[in-house]
Amino acid sequence: MAISPEDIVPLSQAEARLTELADEVRAGHEKILTRNGEGYIALVDARRLDHYHRLEREHIHLTLLEEVDRGLDDIEAGRTMSVEELRAKYGR
DSSP, X not given: OOOOGGGEEEXXXXXXXXXXXXXXXXXXXXXXXXXXXXXXXXXXXXXXXXXXXXXXXXXXXXXXXXXXXXXXXHHXXXXXXXXHHHHHHHTO
């Protein structure tokens, strides 16, 4: 969903309009609250926030799987080091 100019609200106005903004967010409009003219926080429906957190976890899992795939490629190509070589290289 795209953010429209109406979805950008100065923080100074948000307190007076909080119920109205919350109703709009619940209806599907995310809000960006600004402070000193810059994005400060976002108002997001709690149901969508849970969805965003699930997407973030899925992204982390996919990134880890990509790392595993690269590691397996390194093993197959013989690009490996012993623990002693790693300690010598990184001083641990």
